[in-house]
Amino acid sequence: MRLYEVEVASRLLLGTAQYPSPSILAEAVRASSADIVTVSLRRESGRLREGQDFWSLIRELGVRVLPNTAGCHSVKEAVTTAEMAREIFATDWIKLEVIGEADTLQPDVFGLAEAARILCADGFSVFPYMTEDLVVADRLLEAGCKVLMPWGAPIGSGKGLNNPFGLRALRAHFSDVPLIIDAGVGLPSHAAAAMELGYDAILLNTAVAKAGDPPAMARAFALAIEAGRAAYLAGPMEARDMAAPSTPVIGKPSLTG
Amino acid sequence: MRITINGVERELAAATLAAALKALDYGGSIVATALNGHFVPARKRETTKLAEGDRLEIVAPRQGG
Numbered sequence: 001m002r003l004y005e006v007e008v009a010s011r012l013l014l015g016t017a018q019y020p021s022p023s024i025l026a027e028a029v030r031a032s033s034a035d036i037v038t039v040s041l042r043r044e045s046g047r048l049r050e051g052q053d054f055w056s057l058i059r060e061l062g063v064r065v066l067p068n069t070a071g072c073h074s075v076k077e078a079v080t081t082a083e084m085a086r087e088i089f090a091t092d093w094i095k096l097e098v099i100g101e102a103d104t105l106q107p108d109v110f111g112l113a114e115a116a117r118i119l120c121a122d123g124f125s126v127f128p129y130m131t132e133d134l135v136v137a138d139r140l141l142e143a144g145c146k147v148l149m150p151w152g153a154p155i156g157s158g159k160g161l162n163n164p165f166g167l168r169a170l171r172a173h174f175s176d177v178p179l180i181i182d183a184g185v186g187l188p189s190h191a192a193a194a195m196e197l198g199y200d201a202i203l204l205n206t207a208v209a210k211a212g213d214p215p216a217m218a219r220a221f222a223l224a225i226e227a228g229r230a231a232y233l234a235g236p237m238e239a240r241d242m243a244a245p246s247t248p249v250i251g252k253p254s255l256t257g
Numbered sequence: 258m259r260i261t262i263n264g265v266e267r268e269l270a271a272a273t274l275a276a277a278l279k280a281l282d283y284g285g286s287i288v289a290t291a292l293n294g295h296f297v298p299a300r301k302r303e304t305t306k307l308a309e310g311d312r313l314e315i316v317a318p319r320q321g322g
Contacts, residue, residue, distance in 0.1 A: 015322030025320075040321025041289065043263040043314065046282035051317025055287060058318070068321045076294065083296035084289035084316055155322070205322035 001200055003036075003147055003178055004093065004125035006064070010035045011195070011225050013066065013180065014218065015205020022057050024214050029061050032218035036064045038095055038203065040071075041084055066127060068095040073108070075115045082119050094119060095127045095149070095182075095203075105155040105183075106131060113139040120144025129182050132166035134173055141177065148174065149182035149203065152194065156206045158186025161193055171198045188217075188224030195228025196236060258309040275302040277313065288317050 001008045014034040019025035029037060039058060044051045058065060067085035072078040075098060082094045098115050100108025107129055113136065116126050120143050128140050132150040140148060150170055153159035161167055162184065171179060181194045182203040191202045202225055211217035260269045262281065271277035274290060274297055290297045291314040297305050307313070 015320075017320035017322045019320075038321050040319045041316040042319035044283075044286065044288050044317035045263070046278075046286065046315075049286055049317075051288075051319050052286055054320060055318035070321055080291055080294060080296050084291060087296075087298060088287060088289045088316075088318060 001178065003127075008035050008064075008201075009033075010222070011201040011229060012191075012218075012222050013038065013201060013203040014208060015203070016054075016058065017205055018209035019214055022054070025209075026057060026061060027215040028208055028218040029063060031215040031222070032208070033222050034063060034218075036066050037061070038066045038068050038205070039089065040068050041081060041088065064093075065089050065091060066093050066095050067091065069097045069115075071099065072097060073099050075111045075118070078111070078115045079118050082115075082124060086124065092123055092125045093127065094124050095129060097129045106151070109133065109136045109139075112136070113143055116140050116145055117143040127180070127182075132163055132170050134170060137170060137174060137177075141174070147178045147180065149180045151183040152181045152190065153184025153186075155183040157184050158207055159184055160186055160190035161197075164193075164197070167194070167199070168197055188220045191221055192224040192228035192231070195225055196231050198232050201225075258307070260307060260310070261312045263313070263315055269307070271307060273303060274305040274307060274313070277307060278302065278315070281315075283315065286317065288315050290315055 010033050012032050012034045013036045014032050015038045067089050069078040069081040072081055078098045098108045098111040099105055112128055116128050119126050126145045127147050127149050128145050129149050130136055137148055153162040178200045180201040180203050181199050185191050185204045186207050208214050208218045259266055271280045293312050
C-alpha cells in the first residue's frame with residue numbers, strides 16, 4: 001500500500017491513546033505489526049515533561065508517526081496544530097480533524113475542506129478524517145489530498161460500519177484513491193468487513209486500548225485485516241435472497257419408495 | 258509582565274520566547290510553540306519578543322488516536 005509515496009506493509013494504523021500503561025502500549029504496537037501510529041500534541045509543563053517520555057517510547061518502537069489535530073474545532077486551530085506537529089515530529093503527514101459536533105465528534109466537512117486546502121498548499125500530506133460523503137471526498141481531492149479517511153461510526157463508539165452502502169459507494173467512486181476507515185471500529189469483524197468492501201486500511205485506537213488484553217486484541221485486528229484483504233482480492237461471491245443448493249442436483253439417486 | 262502560559266496567567270520577566278522557555282524550565286525539552294494563536298518556529302524563538310497580555314502555548318508529543 002502506498003500512502004503519499006511511502007510504501008507501507010501493514011494495513012492497520014494504530015492509535016496510541018488510552019492504554020493501561022506505556023509498556024502495554026508498546027506491546028500492543030508490536031503485536032499489531034503496525035508501521036504507522038497516530039500521536040497528538042498537548043500542553044507540556046516545563047516541570048513535569050510528560051510528553052518527553054512518551055516521545056522516547058514511540059521513537060524506540062521505530063514506527064512512522066501520523067500526528068493528529070484531534071480536538072480542533074476551527075480551521076485556524078487545526079492549521080496551527082498541524083504546523084506545530086510538522087516541526088516536532090519532523091513529518092509532513094497530518095491526520096486532519098476539524099470537529100463539528102460534540103456528541104458525535106463528526107467532522108465539520110466545510111472547515112475540513114478549507115483546512116485541507118491551506119495545508120496541502122503548504123506542502124502537508126493530509127489524511128482527512130471525513131464522513132463518507134461523495135461530494136466532500138471530491139472537494140478534499142481537489143484540495144490536494146491523496147488519501148481519504150471516512151469514519152465507520154462515531155469516534156470511540158465501537159459500532160462498526162454505520163453506513164455500508166455509503167462506504168461501498170465511496171469505494172466504487174474513488175477506486176484509485178487509498179481509503180482508510182478511521183474511527184468507530186469496535187471488533188475485528190468490523191475491520192474485516194471494511195477490508196472485504198475494498199478499503200485499503202483501518203485506523204483504530206479504542207478497540208485495542210480498551211480491550212481486556214490490548215496486545216492480544218491488536219493481533220486479532222491484524223489477522224482480521226489481513227483476512228479481509230485476502231477475501232477482497234479473492235473476489236467474494238454475490239449474496240442472493242433465495243437458497244441455491246451447493247451439492248449437484250443432477251445424479252442424485254431416486255430413493256423414494 | 259503578565260503572560261498567559263498554557264492557559265495560566267503568570268508574571269514573567271523574559272523579553273523573548275527563547276528566554277521564556279529557559280525561565281520556565283523547558284531547556285532540552287522537545288516542544289512546539291504558538292504565540293497568540295500563531296505558530297512560532299523554533300528558529301524564530303530568539304527574535305520573537307513577548308508583550309504584556311500575550312498568550313503562549315507550549316506543546317509536546319502526546320498519546321493520540
